[in-house]
Amino acid sequence: MSTSIATPPIGTERFRYDTFTQALHWLTLIAVAGTFVSGQMMEDMPRGTAKAQLIGLHVSVGLLVLTFTVLRLARRICVPPPDPIPGAPLVQMAAKAMHLSLYLLLFIVLIAGMAMVWAKGRTVGFFGLFNFPPLIGPDRDLAERLGEMHEIGANLIVVLAGVHAVAAIVHHTMLKDGALARMLPFGTPRHG
Ligand code: HEM
Ligand code: HEM
Structure with a gap:
């Protein structure tokens, strides 16, 4: 039976992200790694x-990350995420802060990347299919500062995503709360 926004999922499915969100999450991981x-x-x-x-390839895959992130946030607005994993309020707040930081950093890196290319006087293209019209003109100093922001942001994403992954694995394997299954189509996401 299919579920919709009007009929919330029942049983353990209530504690799992929907398939679309799961697919975008893992595609984002692959694209960010690339x-x-x-x-x-x-x-x-x-x-x-x-x-x-x-x-050119880096920019195009970066634009895919942007597309995945926008789609994911749009989906999140339409289909609220599952209830958080039960735990101390401070731990739940830390998980929320981590997710928010990852979303923010993705946008900072992606926007700084696009702006850097324009500030270098180059075009932002998507796999040779089309170019985005530049929103800013060439500016060497600005390009350099945006490049630094892009690099620091990218490094921070890798560090935070690493901590986030370790936290998910520790939850799943040591606390045995089915945390990983929340983002996977198999396994049992437990609650309480
Ligand atoms: C999450 C997505 C992205 C990640 C993790 C990422 C990461 C990186 C890293 C680690 C570097 C090398 C450090 C540096 O030289 O600044 C780099 C360089 C670069 N990135 Fe990205 N990037 C992403 C998305 C983008 C996007 C969307 C664009 C443009 C639309 C872009 C444009 C560039 C350019 C042009 C360089 C080379 C700068 C140069 O040396 O001339 N990146 N990126
Ligand atoms: C670039 C890499 C990654 C990024 C940017 C990322 C980002 C995120 C974000 C933003 C969320 C919150 C989703 C929401 O509520 O809207 C999330 C959830 C989740 N992620 Fe990741 N993630 C990455 C890699 C990983 C890896 C490597 C793992 C596991 C090995 C993982 C496991 C999970 C799990 C289990 C959840 C659900 C957590 C919960 O329900 O509290 N993620 N991820």
Whole structure:
């Protein structure tokens, strides 16, 4: 039987994120890993066609992260997330703060990335299909500052996502509260 916003899911399904949100969560992880690794590779490459192609791919996959994040937040507004995992209020607040920080950092890195490309006087393209019209003009100093912001933000995402993943795994394996199953289509998300 299908569930809708009007008929909330019953049983353990109440404690699981919906399939669309789960898919976007794991696609975001793969795309962020790809952009982070390609970003690191670009830093050591000499200027040339290979670097330009890698930057083009990095920008396009970065735009996919932006699309996934916007879709995820839109979905979150339509379908509220499951009740939080039971625990001390301070721990629940820390989990909320972590999720909020990850969303904020994603936007900071993505917007700084796009603005940096425009400030360098280049175009932001999506897999060669189309280009976004620039919202700012060339500005070397600004490009440099946005580049720093982009790099610090990307490093912070990796650190916070690492802590977030360890917390989820510890919950699931040691506290045995089915935390990972909340973001997976299998396993039993427990509550209480
Ligand atoms: C979550 C998504 C992203 C992550 C994790 C990420 C990460 C990184 C990292 C680690 C670097 C190397 C450090 C640096 O040189 O600044 C980098 C460079 C770069 N990123 Fe991203 N990035 C993301 C999305 C984007 C987007 C959406 C754009 C543009 C639309 C973009 C444009 C660039 C450019 C142009 C560089 C190279 C700067 C240069 O050396 O010339 N990135 N990124
Ligand atoms: C770039 C990497 C990642 C990002 C940006 C990210 C981001 C997020 C965000 C924002 C949420 C909250 C969803 C919401 O309520 O709207 C979330 C939930 C979750 N994430 Fe991640 N995540 C990442 C990687 C991982 C990894 C590697 C794991 C596990 C190994 C993981 C496991 C989970 C689980 C189990 C939840 C549900 C937690 C709960 O219900 O309290 N995430 N993630």
